[in-house]
Amino acid sequence: MAREVLISDTVIELAEPARIPERTFVGRAEELQMCRVAWGVRPDGTDFIDSDVPPLSFRLEGAPGLGKNEIVYEIARRLGLPLYIIQGHEELTPEDLVLLLTPNPKAEYSDSVPALTLRASPLSTALYTGGLFFFDEINRVPERALSPLASVLDGRQYIYSAMAGINIGPPNQEARKSFRFCCALNPSLSNAGHVLPEYIEQRTLPVIEIDHPPFEDLHQIIQASLDPSPDFLSAFTEWYQQEERADVSVRQAIALMNYAMSYEQQVGGAKLGVLQKVSSFILGRKS
Template sequence: MTALSADCGPVSGPQSAVPLLAADVVGRRREIELLLAGLDCGAHVVLEGPPGTGKTTLLRAVAEAGGSPFVFVEGNAELTPARLVGQFDPSRVLAEGYVPETFVDGPLIEALRTGGLLYVEEVNRIPEETLNVLITVMSEAELHVPRLGRVRAADGFRLVAAMNPFDAVGTARISSAIYDRVCRIVMGYQSQAEESDIVARRGPSVPAEWRDQVVDLVRRTREHADVRVGSSVRGAIDVVRLAVSLARIRGGSATDWRIGHDAAMAALSGRIGLHESSGRTTESVIDELYVAVFGTESPPEDSESGDPPGEA
């Protein structure tokens, strides 16, 4: 893999790309170094971590820095071997027969031919028969397609897969045959300061102290006793975005208690999952955490006295 300098010229090695990538991908220098090293030495890689930890962002940045073709595949139960590999166009086969020109490349063949990075998202949602195709490619660096023949991997081809180890719905256990052929990079959540930096980069401008409180709120969803799965930093970004837009509609400020509370409810209630035994609602948990971070709502200034202004 050839790294690029800031002016897109080639540099001596992947180590030269680390500072540039670290500036674009917040809080991931170690993971950048490991991914670059893995790709540079010819290894295939699994990025393992919860949603919102920057797995796709990291790989896209690495692919762009190295000038590598990037082929994205969404992993799900409908990803059959034919959809991954490709297939002959039936209408053209009737007229021209089974010739290479009538074959429509799938993402795997595209990546093999171009020497690109094949990024398979949610690899643990893929059917076993499709995973077996990937195992063959990782082992042999080639694939035999009936009636098409052998397709060898061009220089630079790498498989990078991503998975959320905490998602148990609609997923399958990754076999040892996969792990035996990849390097595994675990990506946890960034620090609070780094997540606040991400929100500042991707969200609208708001007071830094309030933004830090929003990030604190979201991080607390990951530690609450009733919560099975907490929100990623995407939740914090959406809270800020919603609060700014809601303030514009209501003619208030994004930092107003009620505006922030409503924005948090909308942005986070669908992002957290509770333990089945908790007996609570997501709204009650968010309300509890919001009060813990922002305090209780202050009463309106003119509600302390029932007398009209200026009268005793």
């Protein structure tokens, strides 16, 4: 696929899609359904519904490690479409959402190669190619950096580069129809003063809350990702019930089991005892 394109007479290099981990996805039927309805995806997840109703840009909200990214990955896996991701952070600038100017290492050896390359951001690339786009941790981004999103999310479906003085949007109807936007945030950050500006909040709906999965799903995720012995899985179940650690996230539970399994193998000890021992330094103290 040609990664270099000409937009308004400007040569631009497109971004690479995200590499989605191959993984067995567990549960979350209701959350997936809510996302698919927003995006106009068929119930089996494999294609878009042929409709003129514009898709909605859903927002996943939940504490870290509960599976927000994984839900977006699963939707992209099922659709078989490239997924482009921007990771939100405090230093992000408006132009980071659009175009980046980077030195071209090949220019050193040739006069005919320009010294600088214009690179499309993951968002610009998704807009141009009609890909799926995921803005992770969007509430960590300073408010002014989000301003280019207004034209992306209000139906105009393009983004303006102040640096190049051009709009980047879909070059054809096909790309226009398949572009999708979603985002995720951890709402506890918002209590610390990081709130989304009202116009972004209203353009990233519906809000889909991602809570702790039921224990059976957690059990199955651990089984699928670490393949522990049945004894170790039983010990985990026992530990979970005994300690009443319903606050443990999926990511923490995987790390805990990973560490406990290695610990048992290398140091030894009874499985439940090992879990009790290592949980204090994997999970910290119970709050």
